[in-house]
Each structure stands twice: as structure tokens, then as C-alpha cells.
């Protein structure tokens with residue numbers, strides 16, 4: 001029995017009106033609200049839409065300073081942005097021009113750096129989703145690169161997180177709409193232009209059988225905000241929403257209206273939401289005023305290579321182990337390395353990147369190498385999300401996290417908490433280790449920190465001056481003359497390939513090592529291959 005039917009039975013049993021419209025206090029009937037919203041913007045007349053203009057993309061998870069920045073750092077602008085959405089075929093095409101820069105190629109707005117993601121090389125970028133498959137082209141004639149299943153699902157979700165998409169999704173089987181109401185004061189709170197709070201209806205539905213999505217609908221029957229939660233290895237169930245303003249809805253004929261200006265948040269929009277230090281981060285937006293209704297090009301067929309790649313095993317869990325020195329191993333095989341260091345009574349690991357699957361595979365490999373000692377410490381270089389997606393995995397196995405003190409607030413509140421995660425629950429959320437260490441989860445570093453068993457020493461220091469991100473640590477093994485660092489220098493991605501150097505981050509690493517008088521012979525970078533220090537010096541002094 002569906003919910004509506006159940007409510008009807010409830011109403012009859014309780015002797016309420018026979019209309020079936022009597023709902024528990026706090027709820028309203030979603031169906032008239034949805035019908036009025038559809039009529040207001042002509043959803044029933046629209047099969048597909050093409051929108052174009054200029055937009056921006058934020059680099060989610062790549063903040064430089066934490067807690068002070070309202071926006072995620074912007075990548076290069078998205079020029080000649082165009083998106084075609086076809087709800088009948090379940091397809092979406094996005095194209096734009098973006099000057100090659102420090103953008104990950106395989107992710108459209110620069111969200112994080114996924115496994116094996118190279119840097120964008122070409123101007124023309126295209127992203128396609130067709131059902132459960134998604135892929136990307138870096139350059140007009142480039143080979144299509146398959147998106148990971150989770151990304152494909154997210155792009156498919158994007159097709160439905162706009163006013164027409166939402167209203168169409170609400171009519172699909174399994175949408176199960178429910179509605180409530182509330183008064184809203186608006187963007188600026190007490191000091192805003194809205195004197196009288198406006199009464200809004202909020203309708204929630206299920207999309208793709210998984211995501212609970214809600215839309216805020218105003219008294220003019222226009223959708224102002226569409227909100228949902230998406231899974232994220234760092235933040236768990238993460239706020240994801242698009243916002244549209246009334247006056248940006250353009251009339252494009254045949255009773256159809258579409259918003260021409262919108263923006264979206266990944267993370268909380270409300271900067272005063274104290275529950276999270278990761279707040280108020282605009283991640284995508286633009287002025288997309290060239291709107292065409294019902295000009296639907298044939299959906300792009302899924303390339304065979306994309307189908308085959310999607311069926312292949314996850315690259316994230318491939319671990320290639322290299323012994324670098326006695327009791328020191330590089331655990332590579334993917335886009336981000338980890339390094340295991342054996343001490344007399346325990347093992348310390350540098351870096352827990354990407355996600356839980358990656359780190360479980362790395363931990364398994366370490367346990368094979370050193371079966372009789374616990375992994376006691378995890379040293380985290382910095383707070384970028386692609387470098388901390390496995391911190392929770394190390395907490396799960398009982399390791400203490402060594403990190404810079406500037407990361408402590410963010411990690412405690414947003415990352416290493418015991419809150420339930422519903423969309424893609426990890427080990428820590430399923431089996432919270434509430435009494436595992438009674439609060440001893442961290443060692444925070446200010447300037448210098450030493451791990452030693454009097455035979456082996458690992459020196460951890462806070463890199464100065466600030467480059468790449470605040471709270472950046474490096475680790476150094478003085479006896480082995482090995483330096484372990486992330487993102488201050490990336491080793492060549494291919495064996496014997498050229499490394500690129502000369503950036504402010506390279507210079508920061510160099511001057512930090514000089515100032516501390518470290519006698520480095522070998523760099524183990526978290527990205528790329530082991531590089532002799534002399535080669536690095538040659539590159540930056542060239």
C-alpha cells in the first residue's frame with residue numbers, strides 16, 4: 001500500500017473528511033502543490049531543454065584556508081557553457097571551454113581529485129551521462145574516459161535537480177511525494193529585504209530510488225531551491241542544493257519558463273550553521289540565459305569502451321608495494337600513495353587518501369608485510385579532501401591521527417565524528433568505535449613532532465611558508481634521508497617521465513628543507529614516483 005492510500009485509510013478510520021486530504025498536523029497534500037508548480041512553468045510541455053551561457057565551477061575540497069572561505073576556490077571560468085537535458089531519455093550533455101590549469105580532467109567542476117585523475121589538458125570539455133553510464137572527453141576528439149559508478153549516479157541525479165526535472169521526477173513511480181510548510185525570512189535573515197516571512201511549501205520525493213530530494217515552492221508556485229544529500233567519503237551525507245530566484249525565470253514560449261540564473265552549494269549554505277565548520281560553499285553557478293525548449297538532439301550513445309571500463313574492477317583498490325628502505329614501503333598503484341614505516345612495536349603510515357575502499361586495501365597490504373604489529377599512527381599531510389578520505393578507516397582500525405592542529409576543528413566536527421551516514425555508510429558509521437580510545441584520537445602538531453623507538457626516528461614538521469594549503473606537514477626519516485611530502489612536489493607520473501617543477505609550492509618545500517637543514521636524498525611523493533632530491537633541486541633551480 002502506498003503512502004497516499006495509507007493516509008486515506010487513516011482519514012476514513014478517524015472519521016475525517018472523505019476527501020482523503022486530511023493529513024497529520026504539519027503535513028499538506030503534495031499533489032495540488034506539484035500540479036500548480038507544473039502549470040506555472042509549463043513542465044508538461046517540455047520534453048528536453050538546452051541552456052547556455054557562462055558559468056563557474058568550484059574545486060570542492062581543495063580549500064586553501066579552512067573556515068574563512070565562503071566559496072570553494074574557483075577553477076578557471078567555464079566559457080561557452082552549454083547543457084542539454086533530456087528527461088525522456090535520461091541523458092544529459094554538458095560542454096564548456098576551460099583554460100587548462102590546475103583542474104582535474106575527469107570531474108566537471110573540479111570536485112576533488114579522483115583516482116588516477118590527470119590534469120585537464122585541452123580547452124574543450126564534454127561530459128555525458130546516459131542512464132547509469134557517464135563519461136568525459138578532454139578535448140574535442142579525445143577518447144572517452146568512463147566516470148566511476150558513483151560519479152555517473154551523481155551526474156544522473158543532476159539531471160533531476162532543476163525545476164522541471166524535479167517536477168517530472170515527482171510523477172515517476174516510487175517518488176512518494178510528501179509535503180510540509182514553513183515560513184521563510186530569506187537570504188539575509190533579520191537584516192534582509194523580506195519584512196514578512198513568506199509561507200513556503202516543501203515537497204520531498206525520492207529520485208533514482210535512493211536520493212531524498214526536496215524542493216521549496218513559493219506562493220507563486222515557483223521552485224526556489226532544490227536540496228538533497230549526496231554521499232562523500234570525507235563529509236558523509238553532504239548537503240547538495242541548487243537555488244533559483246523568482247525573477248530569473250524566463251518565459252521561453254508555450255507556457256514554459258526556465259530559470260536563467262542559478263547556483264549550487266556543496267556543503268551548507270548557511271554560514272551560521274554551527275554544526276559544521278565546512279559551511280557556505282558555492283560550487284557551481286552561472287548565467288544561462290540562452291534557453292531553448294524541445295530542441296532535442298539524439299542522445300549520445302554510450303561508447304563501448306565506457307561500458308567495458310565501468311564493468312572493470314575499481315582502480316582505487318589496486319595496491320603496488322615497493323620496498324624503499326629496510327622497514328619502509330611505498331604503497332602505490334593508484335593516483336595517491338601511502339607510505340608504511342615499521343617501528344619496534346608498531347607501524348606508522350603516512351597518508352590516508354581517496355576513500356575507504358582504497359585504505360582498506362592498503363591496510364590489508366601492510367598487515368601482510370608486518371603481521372605482528374598494530375598500525376598505531378596515521379600521519380596526515382594536509383586537509384584536502386582527496387588526502388583525507390581514509391582518515392575514518394584508520395580511526396576504525398584503532399590508529400591515532402597525527403595532523404596539524406589547524407585541522408583539528410574541521411576533522412573533529414565534520415570528518416571523524418560518529419554521526420550516522422545513510423547514503424554510503426562506511427565502517428566508522430556502521431560500527432562506531434565509541435569507546436575504542438576514549439577520545440584519544442589525535443596527536444596535533446604545531447611546529448615539530450617526532451616519532452621514535454630510539455632506533456628509528458620520523459621527524460614531522462609544519463611547512464613554512466604557507467603554500468598549497470594551511471596546516472601542511474611533511475615527514476622525514478633522517479637515517480634513511482627520505483622525505484615524504486604531498487602536493488608540494490609531484491613525482492613524474494610515468495617511470496622516467498619528466499617531473500614538472502618551479503611552482504610556489506616547490507619553492508616552499510625547498511626553502512623549508514633548507515631552513516631545517518634536512519639532508520634529503522630521496523623524495524617519496526604522495527603523487528607519482530620516487531624522485532632523487534638532486535633531480536628536484538635541478539628542476540627548481542633551472
Ligand SMILES: [Zn+2]
Pocket residue numbers: 382384387468469487
Ligand atoms: Zn592538496
Ligand SMILES: [Zn+2]
Pocket residue numbers: 113384386387486487527
Ligand atoms: Zn594531492
